[in-house]
Amino acid sequence: MKGKFTVDEANLFKALEAKKAPIQAKLDELKGVIKSDDSTNKMVRQARAEIVEAQKGLVPYAEMQAGLASTESRDKYFPDLSKNAFIKSVEEAVK
Amino acid sequence: MAAYGKFNQTVEDWMEGVYTSSSDQFTVALTTQANAPVATNSVLGDLTEISYTNLSSRNITTSSSGQSSGTFTQLFTDLVLTASGAVATFRHVVVYNNTPTSPADPLLARYDFGSDLTLADGETLTIDWTTSSWTVA
Numbered sequence: 001m002k003g004k005f006t007v008d009e010a011n012l013f014k015a016l017e018a019k020k021a022p023i024q025a026k027l028d029e030l031k032g033v034i035k036s037d038d039s040t041n042k043m044v045r046q047a048r049a050e051i052v053e054a055q056k057g058l059v060p061y062a063e064m065q066a067g068l069a070s071t072e073s074r075d076k077y078f079p080d081l082s083k084n085a086f087i088k089s090v091e092e093a094v095k
Numbered sequence: 096m097a098a099y100g101k102f103n104q105t106v107e108d109w110m111e112g113v114y115t116s117s118s119d120q121f122t123v124a125l126t127t128q129a130n131a132p133v134a135t136n137s138v139l140g141d142l143t144e145i146s147y148t149n150l151s152s153r154n155i156t157t158s159s160s161g162q163s164s165g166t167f168t169q170l171f172t173d174l175v176l177t178a179s180g181a182v183a184t185f186r187h188v189v190v191y192n193n194t195p196t197s198p199a200d201p202l203l204a205r206y207d208f209g210s211d212l213t214l215a216d217g218e219t220l221t222i223d224w225t226t227s228s229w230t231v232a
């Protein structure tokens with residue numbers, strides 16, 4: 001669904017993106033191991049396991065980004081929070 | 096609601112070891128109606144993508160993947176595409192696997208939004224994957 005951010009929402013979205021950046025960088029590094037021609041199977045298995053763990057770290061930030069962008073996503077991921085309470089939780093997450 | 100379409104090659108890729116769904120990076124590609132994806136496309140190189148200038152990251156976050164009672168389910172977090180300036184017109188969203196190198200970037204699924212979409216500065220498009228992005232039973 002299409003929407004439009006307020007200035008505050010856009011700033012929070014960018015702050016969440018900044019939180020995701022180091023995790024995504026780690027993921028990219030691990031993917032390099034998987035793609036490396038000289039990597040052993042053991043290294044690849046280890047890298048895949050680490051990727052799965054790193055991805056888990058991205059999930060809450062991605063859910064908050066979706067919650068900022070649409071009411072449907074906010075209701076899906078944060079059903080117990082009012083909009084104001086949700087915004088406060090995002091502000092806490094990006095501190 | 097966007098209409099789902101499959102790629103014929105995907106099931107073979109899945110069964111022949113191209114995918115490690117739990118750890119692979121999935122990404123979306125965007126195309127116009129003039130360059131609409133079709134079932135016989137198999138890799139990203141088969142598509143003509145739009146320019147992604149002014150568009151946020153197209154990487155999808157995997158929430159979970161695994162089987163329950165014999166049905167495998169992959170779940171993605173809703174993806175928010177945001178425009179930091181005008182973004183080129185598109186209509187189709189394609190999910191591809193950004194990790195494998197042989198074949199490179201195999202295609203997974205396509206969604207037709209039914210009409211052209213444009214994003215102006217500050218606008219967002221949320222791709223809502225509901226409760227299961229896809230399943231294999």
